[in-house]
Amino acid sequence: MKKVLRGLAGLVLGAVALVSGLFFAWPALDVAKNQVTVYPVMMTAQGTLVPLNRSVYKVFPETQTVIHWMPGISEVPDRLAKCSVRDRLHWRCEYPDGSAVLTMDGGVFSSESAQEDRERDISYTSRLKWWKLMF
Secondary structure, eight states: OOOHHHHHHHHHHHHHHHHHHHHHHHHHHHHHHEEEEEEEEOTTSSSSSEEEOOEEEEEEGGEEEEEEEEEEEEEEEEEEEEEEETTTTEEOOOOSSSSSSEEEETTEEEEOOOOOHTTTTTEEOOHHHHHHHHH
């Protein structure tokens, strides 16, 4: 019985270690794919943070192009317009309809958009904090 419990404990610890390792190795995939994932949150009237849909931005400096999609929500990428791109952490684009200007400056994402979006109090957080809010 003790062998079974030790074996089960080892299996659980191994699974936890594997999942943790993959979670922390995940950002390396973004670098390798020349993309960055952005984690938005919204402050409610009660003062709590609510995670919004994350977005992935894939950057093509050679063609001054950025495409984006929302994993699990909208997997078909859209192309941003009027882009100026240095690298994956330094770029500026607009939505094709001109409703927002998106900027990635040194890895810090910001969005200048319509008045109603500013009133919703949207900010961007780390991957770890966003995942904690999800669960």
